[in-house]
Amino acid sequence: MPxxxxxxxxxxxxxLWFQNQLPPCWLxxxxxxxxxxxxxxxICERGNLNGKEFRVQVKASEKLKIKDSKVILDKSRVKxxxxxxxxxxxxxxxxxxxxxxANRGYYCWHSELYEQVSKLEGKxxxxxxxxxxxxxxxxxxxxxHIRESLIWHSRNLAKSLSDARNAESVLPTIHSIVAAVRQxxxxxxxxxxxxxxxxxxxxxxxxxxxxxxxxxxxGLEKLLSELHPECEGAKRLxxxxxxxxxxxxxxxxxxxxxxxxxxxxxxxxxxxxRNLIHKVRPQLMQSALEIVMLLTPANKSERG
Numbered sequence: 001m002p003x004x005x006x007x008x009x010x011x012x013x014x015x016l017w018f019q020n021q022l023p024p025c026w027l028x029x030x031x032x033x034x035x036x037x038x039x040x041x042x043i044c045e046r047g048n049l050n051g052k053e054f055r056v057q058v059k060a061s062e063k064l065k066i067k068d069s070k071v072i073l074d075k076s077r078v079k080x081x082x083x084x085x086x087x088x089x090x091x092x093x094x095x096x097x098x099x100x101x102a103n104r105g106y107y108c109w110h111s112e113l114y115e116q117v118s119k120l121e122g123k124x125x126x127x128x129x130x131x132x133x134x135x136x137x138x139x140x141x142x143x144x145h146i147r148e149s150l151i152w153h154s155r156n157l158a159k160s161l162s163d164a165r166n167a168e169s170v171l172p173t174i175h176s177i178v179a180a181v182r183q184x185x186x187x188x189x190x191x192x193x194x195x196x197x198x199x200x201x202x203x204x205x206x207x208x209x210x211x212x213x214x215x216x217x218x219g220l221e222k223l224l225s226e227l228h229p230e231c232e233g234a235k236r237l238x239x240x241x242x243x244x245x246x247x248x249x250x251x252x253x254x255x256x257x258x259x260x261x262x263x264x265x266x267x268x269x270x271x272x273x274r275n276l277i278h279k280v281r282p283q284l285m286q287s288a289l290e291i292v293m294l295l296t297p298a299n300k301s302e303r304g
Contacts, residue, residue: 006062014060014098015039017105023143028056031282037085037093048151055093057082064099064106070132071097071106080129083117084250086110088243089287090236090294092153094146097133107138109149160232161294167226169219174295176219177288180212184285187212194278203270209281210258213248216288217241240291247284251276 004012015038019028025045031037037055044050065072073095086093093110113131136142164170187209192201220241227234249255253271258264 010060010100013100014058017098018058018096055091058096060098063101064097069135071135073131078129078131085283088247089290091290105138106136108133160236163227163231164233167223169222173219173223174292176215177292180215181285181288183212206272210252210255251280
């Protein structure tokens, strides 16, 4: 019979607990691939939040450690690669810490952890880090405050991106991003299994993938160049480009040496982390599509 470790049982219990806390008409969608979060919550209730989404990451523990009104997420439960993905996406991510013994959970938004994360950059040798969340319990009365936070985030984002939506290059940028994601999706569903590819086939696919990421970044940089450097939209785009570029570079070490045109010289050294490609690709695809969603809002009130 299949065997589940205690950690898996606790993890499943945490996700089930969170799902049971959601208000009616708030639907948790599980990802079909490992994209760095446990799911996306889609709000289907009437009002300003209808159709809005946010991501959720549940960190479950047998018993949580709480010190000085902070919930400790220690090295055994938080990977730096997971934290990076929280910030590479423009969507808000709710971090939930679940205590299996007390059957209780605490929450915060990933943006509340930014100061801690920024201090850890370049100082943490381990691939796992320790974070301290506010001791903010997730219970039935929490959801009104969560609604207010999501409305504020949506309005603030819409306002900050209004200049970007009016820029001349916004449609070409959206086109280039979608075309690149389409290319990445084709690579993700490549009919030749990894273990059966020749080095030449593998190298060609890696190059095509790198060109796709380059097109996404170039499109966003073109859009950024048309904005006033101090406007909120420019600041947002600058942050996303930086995070996106860093994530790509973490897998494709020779990405910055990629030629500006499509001609690759014979002496170009292809350096990449083969074991990370299939994990990071869905994350980068999803983040790119989320940026497209924000540049093409469905509601008139969000268009600035």
